[in-house]
Amino acid sequence: MSEPRPLGRFRTALGRTRTASALVFRRWDGRAVFGTVTAVYLVAYLWAVGHLAGGLGGFGVTVVADPLGTFFRPELGPFTFTPVARVDVGPVTYLLSFNTVLGLALAALVGLNLALSYLAWRQPKACGIGERSTGLLASIPALLSGTACCGPVVLLVVGVQASGVLLTAFQFLLPAAAVLLVGSLVLVGRQVNPAAVRRSPEAGQPSRQ
Amino acid sequence: MRTATRRRLLAATGGGLAALAGCSRRRGPSGSLDGSEGGDGGGDSGGGENGSDGARPPTADERLPLSMSPSALREAARSGGPPKDGIPSIDHPSFVDPSDAGFLNGGDPVFGVVRDGVSKTYPQKILVQHEIVNDVLAGDPVAVTYCPLTGTVQGFERGGTTFGVSGRLINNNLVMYDRETETWWPQILATSIPGPWNEDPEIASLREFRLVWTTWERWRGHRPDTRVLSTDTGHAKNYGRDPYGSYNPQGGYYGNDSLLFPALSNDDTFGRKRVVMGARTPAGAAAFLKDALREREVISGRIGDTPVVAAYDDRLDTAYAYLNPEEATVESTDGTAVRVDGERHTPADLPLEEVHTFDAMWFAWAGYYPDTNVYE
Numbered sequence: 162m163s164e165p166r167p168l169g170r171f172r173t174a175l176g177r178t179r180t181a182s183a184l185v186f187r188r189w190d191g192r193a194v195f196g197t198v199t200a201v202y203l204v205a206y207l208w209a210v211g212h213l214a215g216g217l218g219g220f221g222v223t224v225v226a227d228p229l230g231t232f233f234r235p236e237l238g239p240f241t242f243t244p245v246a247r248v249d250v251g252p253v254t255y256l257l258s259f260n261t262v263l264g265l266a267l268a269a270l271v272g273l274n275l276a277l278s279y280l281a282w283r284q285p286k287a288c289g290i291g292e293r294s295t296g297l298l299a300s301i302p303a304l305l306s307g308t309a310c311c312g313p314v315v316l317l318v319v320g321v322q323a324s325g326v327l328l329t330a331f332q333f334l335l336p337a338a339a340v341l342l343v344g345s346l347v348l349v350g351r352q353v354n355p356a357a358v359r360r361s362p363e364a365g366q367p368s369r370q
Numbered sequence: 371m372r373t374a375t376r377r378r379l380l381a382a383t384g385g386g387l388a389a390l391a392g393c394s395r396r397r398g399p400s401g402s403l404d405g406s407e408g409g410d411g412g413g414d415s416g417g418g419e420n421g422s423d424g425a426r427p428p429t430a431d432e433r434l435p436l437s438m439s440p441s442a443l444r445e446a447a448r449s450g451g452p453p454k455d456g457i458p459s460i461d462h463p464s465f466v467d468p469s470d471a472g473f474l475n476g477g478d479p480v481f482g483v484v485r486d487g488v489s490k491t492y493p494q495k496i497l498v499q500h501e502i503v504n505d506v507l508a509g510d511p512v513a514v515t516y517c518p519l520t521g522t523v524q525g526f527e528r529g530g531t532t533f534g535v536s537g538r539l540i541n542n543n544l545v546m547y548d549r550e551t552e553t554w555w556p557q558i559l560a561t562s563i564p565g566p567w568n569e570d571p572e573i574a575s576l577r578e579f580r581l582v583w584t585t586w587e588r589w590r591g592h593r594p595d596t597r598v599l600s601t602d603t604g605h606a607k608n609y610g611r612d613p614y615g616s617y618n619p620q621g622g623y624y625g626n627d628s629l630l631f632p633a634l635s636n637d638d639t640f641g642r643k644r645v646v647m648g649a650r651t652p653a654g655a656a657a658f659l660k661d662a663l664r665e666r667e668v669i670s671g672r673i674g675d676t677p678v679v680a681a682y683d684d685r686l687d688t689a690y691a692y693l694n695p696e697e698a699t700v701e702s703t704d705g706t707a708v709r710v711d712g713e714r715h716t717p718a719d720l721p722l723e724e725v726h727t728f729d730a731m732w733f734a735w736a737g738y739y740p741d742t743n744v745y746e
Contacts, residue, residue, distance in 0.1 A: 216610035217473045225606050238451040244606035254608040323630055
């Protein structure tokens with residue numbers, strides 16, 4: 162058989178990634194890892210961009226005058242969007258914006274990566290997975306992309322003055338994180354042996370095989 | 371008086387007392403912080419004429435000094451990250467009574483003003499998220515502006531236009547723009563410079579008015595009738611979160627020596643964020659260290675060739691600067707009164723011509739006014 166062309170290899174990798182992703186949701190432990198990691202990462206992302214933080218206290222919901230027209234309006238920097246609602250829940254204040262949608266998409270990618278990593282560690286043979294995911298590392302740039310008024314305040318913590326180069330670099334952190342997360346997912350997915358997956362039990366087994 | 375450094379500012383325009391009129395004009399009792407009682411002043415920020423040319427912001431008779439050419443200042447501008455209006459000004463402010471301002475703690479910084487008997491309070495924790503409030507104060511359209519990176523709060527008359535945040539910084543300082551002519555106005559300089567949206571503006575200075583940087587506890591005690599900017603700003607912002615740090619207690623950017631962006635000057639005579647009370651006229655600039663004012667209460671100096679004196683006001687933890695060309699004898703008494711030629715006055719109301727002054731971090735003042743006189 163001749164070597165598949167690059168496009169063909171890519172299609173195969175994508176197909177195997179889909180299979181691996183589906184595997185995560187077929188197992189209870191895969192779903193648990195996915196759900197937990199997604200939720201934790203979303204909270205961390207919203208915290209990093211300042212849309213989930215301590216507030217003035219009290220309880221209430223405030224919605225801006227034109228929430229639909231404002232939803233996609235850029236705000237403080239690249240990939241930060243104008244909040245359209247403020248939700249005060251005691252000591253915590255949540256700002257609803259398109260950043261929550263972006264954060265959820267990133268969080269799902271991180272969750273999928275780590276759930277596959279978990280399966281690779283837990284039951285590598287039954288799942289047909291040969292390598293661990295590097296998704297956690299790939300997720301870090303997105304957290305760093307959080308910006309506040311007048312630039313990347315995160316640099317203050319590092320003790321580095323912002324420059325044009327750094328500001329430009331910050332613009333690419335979030336898309337870079339997304340690309341890295343998808344890339345690591347495909348890298349893991351292409352290791353999946355579909356035949357092994359077909360042999361694996363439908364329900365997750367807690368014991369390492 | 372002890373002069374730490376005394377350097378002559380190269381005045382961009384001619385000096386002389388007559389030239390000061392446009393930038394140091396005193397509002398008299400109506401502009402005093404001890405002004406008489408008055409009405410609310412309203413919260414509608416709609417435009418209006420104020421002796422301005424159409425909707426253009428009204429400008430002072432004389433131009434304030436620039437240590438660089440306007441075009442060089444434009445070259446020094448850098449992106450702060452947010453796009454134009456990415457930090458949204460408050461254009462329809464509403465106000466509440468002090469009893470409804472439960473979101474303020476006694477030690478929180480606020481910016482207070484009294485104009486024609488109308489007192490208003492602008493909490494730092496709200497302005498840090500917006501930087502500009504386009505308001506109407508005692509019938510006059512004004513812009514209250516705050517730059518968190520330089521610790522400067524300044525008020526400007528705005529005529530029929532409004533001001534917005536350009537997204538650019540010079541010397542870490544807010545660059546405002548007016549929405550009528552799209553001219554850039556660096557906040558501390560209060561003077562127009564070219565920008566990408568108006569490359570050939572008239573170079574002129576805005577008409578300024580004084581806001582007092584103090585604490586909520588002090589201001590409320592001083593002006594119990596004040597109205598307080600409401601958190602109901604029309605924007606979904608978290609006013610419990612200052613992205614840079616905290617003033618109560620002091621921490622983060624406000625409490626360390628780091629800058630977000632390079633400054634125009636690396637003068638290390640004092641700590642970068644040590645607070646000075648700065649005053650400048652077309653003839654030059656002077657800075658009085660605020661902690662020295664707390665200790666000595668009265669400090670004399672010069673702006674250009676003209677003697678000036680700064681008097682500390684213990685009630686609000688602020689100071690006022692006055693021209694003192696006749697070199698009257700000015701002495702402190704107990705922090706709440708000052709003797710001028712033997713006669714007692716409140717520090718806010720000396721019988722001298724007041725010079726506009728405001729708090730600023732040292733690096734910001736030294737960057738814009740490298741030839742400033744400094745007094746401690």
